[in-house]
Amino acid sequence: MNKCNINFIERLGVDFSKINSKIYTESDINEIVAKYEVQGETINDEVSLEHIYGMHSNIDECYRFPEILDYFFCDLGDGYHTRAIGMLKYDDTNVITGLTHSFKEEPISLIEADNKKNLIMTNGMHRFLVLRLLYLHAKTKCKTQEEFNKLKLQYTIPVKKIKVDLLKTYCKYLIDLFQPVSCMDKYYHSIERFIDQNNEKYYMLNEIVGWNQYESKYITETEMHNYLNSVKGLENEYDDNYDKTGRSKLITFNDEKILLTDDELIEYTRNIIINSNKKDLKTLQNIANIIQKYESFKCFCQTYFIDIINLEKKEEKHNDSYKTK
Numbered sequence: 001m002n003k004c005n006i007n008f009i010e011r012l013g014v015d016f017s018k019i020n021s022k023i024y025t026e027s028d029i030n031e032i033v034a035k036y037e038v039q040g041e042t043i044n045d046e047v048s049l050e051h052i053y054g055m056h057s058n059i060d061e062c063y064r065f066p067e068i069l070d071y072f073f074c075d076l077g078d079g080y081h082t083r084a085i086g087m088l089k090y091d092d093t094n095v096i097t098g099l100t101h102s103f104k105e106e107p108i109s110l111i112e113a114d115n116k117k118n119l120i121m122t123n124g125m126h127r128f129l130v131l132r133l134l135y136l137h138a139k140t141k142c143k144t145q146e147e148f149n150k151l152k153l154q155y156t157i158p159v160k161k162i163k164v165d166l167l168k169t170y171c172k173y174l175i176d177l178f179q180p181v182s183c184m185d186k187y188y189h190s191i192e193r194f195i196d197q198n199n200e201k202y203y204m205l206n207e208i209v210g211w212n213q214y215e216s217k218y219i220t221e222t223e224m225h226n227y228l229n230s231v232k233g234l235e236n237e238y239d240d241n242y243d244k245t246g247r248s249k250l251i252t253f254n255d256e257k258i259l260l261t262d263d264e265l266i267e268y269t270r271n272i273i274i275n276s277n278k279k280d281l282k283t284l285q286n287i288a289n290i291i292q293k294y295e296s297f298k299c300f301c302q303t304y305f306i307d308i309i310n311l312e313k314k315e316e317k318h319n320d321s322y323k324t325k
Contacts, residue, residue, distance in 0.1 A: 001066060001069065001070055001074070002070055002073075002074045002076070003075065003281040004073060004074065004075040004085060004088055005066065005069040005073055005074075005088070007088070008073075008088040009066055009069075009123055010067055010068070010104050011091075012091065012133075012134070012137055014065075014066075014133065014137045015214060016065060016066065016276055017048065017132070017139065017213060017225075018140045018275070019136040019137065019139070020136065021062040021064045021065040021066070022054075022062070022063075022064055023053075023054040023055065023062075023064060023065070023068055024053035024054030024119065025054055025055060025056075025057045025058060025059060025119070025270070026056055026057065026111075026113050026119060028053075028054070028059055028116050028293055029117045029205060030113055030114045030117070030296075030297075030301055031052065031290075032169065032170065032173045032290065032297065033113050033114060033164055033166075033169055033293070034113075034171070034185035036059050036169050036170075036173045036176070036184065036185075036234075037113075037164055037169055038164070038165045038169045038170040038172060038234065038235065038248075039080060039111070039162050039163075039164060039165060039236070040162070040163040040164060040244075041162075041164035041244070042160065042161065042162050042163075043161055043163065044098075044158065044159075044160045045110075045158075045159055046103050046156050046158055046159070046201045047110065047150045047156065047157065047159050047161065048153070048156040048157075048162060049132055049152075049155040049156075049157070050152045050155070051063065051116045051117065051118055051134040052110065052119070052120070052131075052132065053118065053130060054117060054120070055120045055125060055128075056109055056111050056113070056118050056119040056121045056122075057119075057195075058267060059205055061186075064134055065129075065132075065136075066133075068129065069129060069133075071085070072126050072161060073088060073126070073128055073129075081155065084126035084130075084163040085128070087099075087127065087130045088130070090130060090134065091134065091172070092134050092138045093135070095130065095134050095187050096154065096155065096157070097129060098142075099127055099131075102127065103157055103158050104105075104158070106121065106123065107123075107158055107159055107160040108123060108124030108127060108128065108157065108159045108162040108243060109121040109122045109123040109124055109159070109161075109162075110124075110159045110162070110166060110226065111161070111162045111163075111164065112161055112162070112163045113164055113319070114164070114166075114294065114296055115157050115295070118159075118161065119122065121162060124159075128321075131155065131157070131185075132269060135151070135155045138151055138155075139151060151163050165236075165295050166296055166300060166323075167249075167262055167265070167266075167300070168234065168236070168248055168262070168265065168302075169322075170297060170300045171234070171248075171265050171268075171269045172234040173186060174268075174269050174273060174305075175231055175234065175268075175272050176231075176270070176274035177267055177278070177283065177287075178272050178273045178278050178279070178283075179221075179229070179230045179231060179272055179276070180226035180227070180230050180277075180278075181192075181226050181227050181253075182229065182230075183230050183232045183253065184232060184233065184234065184320075185233060186207055186233070186301075187207070188205055188206060188207050188208065188210040189206040189207070189208050189214050190206045191203055191205055191206070192204040192206070200220075200221075201217065201220075201221045201226045202218055202220055202221065202222075203218070203219050203221070204216055204217070204218055205217045205218075205219060205227075214265060215278060227253045228252075229253075230252070231250050231251065231252055232251055232252070232253050232254070233249075233250065233251035234248055234249070234250050234251075235248070235249050235251075236248065236249065237249040237259055246262070247259050247260060247261055248260050248261075248262075248263070248265050259296075264322050266304050269304075269305075270305065270308065272306070273305070273308055273309070273320075274308060287309060287310075289311060290310070298311065311312075
């Protein structure tokens, strides 16, 4: 680690064995939201550091304290790494006061990836790292619930927060799971049609998988029919002022647009599930596992799909012949 961060840690006397040093990403918070996120309203709010877990990112690398400090603070680095070095002088007694002006002039930007589980969005990572480390360090000193509650209040800051629209997000997930082809948010450079020597029609899909990178896939006419009966996008509809209308815009594989209110989207999703040919045991077990994993998804399914989605987690049945005697 670089010298300024070592000095910061040693001055505070942080015992990293006593704190949760993980910097969470969206995949850690909610894997459905990480893949199918549809953003909702933006609000001004006040949020405690107890409920800010990390950064809005789907990177695979796992960042932790104290190593992550080097990615943002370095007294010998470029402008990005040196611009917030002054924050490393703060401690538990003066950090909130010291950053108060910045909270007003340039609020930290959050996204609420699940209920009361927030991540840094586009602005505020330097401040978050300092605040989070000081908060976690102070938390280890709390001996009573009263002290903990006081600390949470002390580290409650004004933020600008984007809320994930969980209704649209979860519908997007279920549609993609149960529709003929799971192709949400996939993009295709071209689709070519061929007829072979036996007069059989087939297609080559050229999917965009990276910058100027394509992956070709050959499919039959029947498979192409399944693609054409699938949705490749679900996003917010915006008016001429680029304000959300509240409706969802579904984009079919052949680029037709379907506009739906939330009630219509629920009904559309229900019909996809009811008429799906993909309700195999493995899929249903995966759904049951996710229901148990995320309370918000469980409440969503209880509210809208309790009659067609089993909320109970099924235990795998093993053949008796494989049991150890």
